[in-house]
Structure formats: C-alpha cells, structure tokens
Amino acid sequence: MSVRIGNIDLGEFPLLLAPMEDVSDPPFRYVCKQNGADMMYTEFISSEGLIRDAAKSRQKLDIFEYERPIGIQIFGSDIDHMREATEIATQANPDLMDINYGCPVKNVACRGAGASLLQDIDKMVAMTKAVVEATHLPVTVKTRLGWDDNTKNVYEVAERLQDVGIKALTIHGRTRAQMYKGQADWALIRDIKKNPRIQIPIFGNGDIDSPHKAAAWRMEYEVDGMMIGRASIGYPRIFREIKHFFKTGEILDGPTITERVNVCRTHLMKSMEWKGEKTGIFEMRRHYSNYFKGLENFKEFRTKLVTAPTVTEINDLLSAIELKYSAEMV
Structure with missing residues (x-):
C-alpha cells in the first residue's frame, strides 16, 4: 500500500528528510535526494520574515524541480501572519505546506512559536485551520510528544489537527523539555497510529541512525514512514542504506x-x-x-x-x- 499525502504518492514506506535549520538547504537536499530520500522539506522559515520580505527568509523558498516532492515548512506565533506567510509560500509552488510545532530552541519556543504551541492546543488548532484555508496545497504538521513529561498531549493534537484538515503528521518522540537529549520514545507515536480515528499518515522521527534500527522500529511501532534528521548530516547515504536493508535484509558496505x-x-x-x-x-x-x-x-x-x-x-x-x-x- 502506497502512502499518500493528498495527491502525492510516496511509495510503500517513505523516508523523509527532516527540516533542519542551517542544514537542509538546496545543496544538502540535492545529495540526500541522490541517496534516495522520498520527500524533503526546506529549512523552517519564519512567517514574520516572509511578511517583511526578509532576504534570508525569501531565499529559503528556493526549490528545484529535481527535489520534488518537497514541502515548505513555516513557523510563527501570530495566526494572521501564518495565514499570510502561507499565501506567500504557496506562490513558490511547493508540493505541500508544513507547520513547525516542534522546534524546541529558545528563540523560537520562547517567542510563542514552534513547540510553544503545545502549551496552547486551541491556538494551535486555530492556526492550523487558518493555514489549511490559506492554500490549495496539502498541509502537514511536525510536532513533539508534548511540552514536558506532564503534558504529553500529542494524542489530542493528532485528532484535532486531523479534524481541521491536515493530511499527515510527523511526531518527534521527545518533549520540548528534553530538547535532543535522552532517548526518543516512540510508544505514544504507535498509540496514535493505532487510534481508529486517525486516518492520515503518521511518520515517526527521532534517533533513527541505522538500517537495523529503522527496520526494527518499522515493525515495532507500525508507523507509515520515518523522518530522518541528524543521522543524515555528513552521511546522506543513510537513506540508501536503510532502503537496501528493507529490500534485501543485507547491510551495504560502508562508503569508501x-x-x-x-x-x-x-x-x-x-x-x-x-x-x-x-x-x-x-x-x-x-x-x-x-x-x-x-x-x-x-x-x-x-x-x-x-x-x-x-x-x-x-x-x-x-x-x-x-x-x-x-x-x-x-
């Protein structure tokens, strides 16, 4: 069974390149695409920067035909600005729009954007609805398990965001409080995938760094695909190695x-x-x-x-x- 986001066919078990600030620009995306990434995202782009026509934000809208399918990821704290930024980004002609509700870094989360929205689900839902209504493209979301261990609310987030029209959800298996420390916990991601109300693809993210782990977690957590971030930095062939292992059960020799x-x-x-x-x-x-x-x-x-x-x-x-x-x- 192929995984689909709107009209985009991603094949049986897609491997996605995570949006990473200062990393996943077009040159890096090129080498990841060459190595088999099924779908990629731009670096996250500030809605405020797009509206102000900031050169750095505008340049991040650069996408090329060989990258498709590709999503533009935006973040922000103001609903009207996110709506406006969506309209601007849609004109760059990506295949989908993605909203960042997962970035944990201070200068994003402490300004009411990124993972900060996990503390205000009503606002997150309203913002998502505004983005969905501002574009003809499929809208997807990337988020985390919750703000901290006491507020792991992504189960509710998944249902409510699906209800306002998102077409896929990527979940990083950590809370905002964890940043990138400790182990990613995929158990809650599996629970969401098994929720009979959830009809959209669920992608897991966090700690996928080898073909063996990818294969084991594919079986254990039953997600529709995986998003790979840090393990691809300096090693884009991680995508090729994982695909080869899925297909043959064999590990490719390391690169010369x-x-x-x-x-x-x-x-x-x-x-x-x-x-x-x-x-x-x-x-x-x-x-x-x-x-x-x-x-x-x-x-x-x-x-x-x-x-x-x-x-x-x-x-x-x-x-x-x-x-x-x-x-x-x-």
Whole structure:
C-alpha cells in the first residue's frame, strides 16, 4: 500500500528528510535526494520574515524541480501572519505546506512559536485551520510528544489537527523539555497510529541512525514512514542504506573514502551554484567534519578545509584526503 499525502504518492514506506535549520538547504537536499530520500522539506522559515520580505527568509523558498516532492515548512506565533506567510509560500509552488510545532530552541519556543504551541492546543488548532484555508496545497504538521513529561498531549493534537484538515503528521518522540537529549520514545507515536480515528499518515522521527534500527522500529511501532534528521548530516547515504536493508535484509558496505570525497565535492559544487562561489564556500565549512567523521588524525585537514578561500584549494585538499586515506585503508 502506497502512502499518500493528498495527491502525492510516496511509495510503500517513505523516508523523509527532516527540516533542519542551517542544514537542509538546496545543496544538502540535492545529495540526500541522490541517496534516495522520498520527500524533503526546506529549512523552517519564519512567517514574520516572509511578511517583511526578509532576504534570508525569501531565499529559503528556493526549490528545484529535481527535489520534488518537497514541502515548505513555516513557523510563527501570530495566526494572521501564518495565514499570510502561507499565501506567500504557496506562490513558490511547493508540493505541500508544513507547520513547525516542534522546534524546541529558545528563540523560537520562547517567542510563542514552534513547540510553544503545545502549551496552547486551541491556538494551535486555530492556526492550523487558518493555514489549511490559506492554500490549495496539502498541509502537514511536525510536532513533539508534548511540552514536558506532564503534558504529553500529542494524542489530542493528532485528532484535532486531523479534524481541521491536515493530511499527515510527523511526531518527534521527545518533549520540548528534553530538547535532543535522552532517548526518543516512540510508544505514544504507535498509540496514535493505532487510534481508529486517525486516518492520515503518521511518520515517526527521532534517533533513527541505522538500517537495523529503522527496520526494527518499522515493525515495532507500525508507523507509515520515518523522518530522518541528524543521522543524515555528513552521511546522506543513510537513506540508501536503510532502503537496501528493507529490500534485501543485507547491510551495504560502508562508503569508501572516494565515495565520501565525491559526495562532499557534489555538495560543495551545489552550494556554490546556489549561493555563488564566496558564500557557497563559506557555508560549506560547517559540513566538512561531518563528511569525514571517524578518520584518524583528520584535524589538520579540517583546519585547512575551513580556511581555504578558493575552490581550487579545496579540491586539492579533497584529493589529498582521498589519496592519504585510500592508501591507509588498503
């Protein structure tokens, strides 16, 4: 059975790339798509920024045909502004709109947006209804279990948001109070999936970092698909590895150093294509240590990569990395 969000067919058990601030921009989405991500989201975009026409917020609306299906994720604390931001984002022609009710960071949650709405379900429902009514696109939501251990109210949230028209719900298995600490608890996600009132796809998110875990949790928690975030940073092939394991029951061999270098190069090229050479090089610097995690004595290379000012120097360094670590692995 295919999973569907509105008219979007995502296949049997889709793997979604989580929206991550300063990570899931078009260059990163490109390498994740190449590795099999079934659906992706933009970085979350401030409704206030869209309304003010802030350059940074507007640039986050950039989407490309090869990325489809793709959702634009927005957040905010004012219902009218969220409605207006939805209308603006719809004009960028994504496949769906997504609302962030899960971001736990202070400068979002303490301003009444993101996970903060878990403290005011009536407002969350009203905001969601306004977004649904402001667009012809399917609307989905990403949220958490609750604000803290005493208010795990996502069961009610799922029913009420479905009632006002959302087409899918992604649940991160932590409360806002947990931030990203401790273990994600998927038991409540399973309860929501088993609720006979719930007819929309339910996706689980949190701690999926290996094919074995993905397969075990798929069986145990019976979700319709999984959203992967942090485990894909520097390792977009996590999508390919999980799909391969689902299909064959076998674990793919780990990437060679050449494969790691090639993905890093592709990411760099796409970064420069999107932002221009200078900004593209600068923004790529945050990714190098993730692409080469686990390599011994890598610090010297990392230092050079994050200070190299030209693409020629970076490519020379990547070639040197490939040469050195290929020789060591033989």
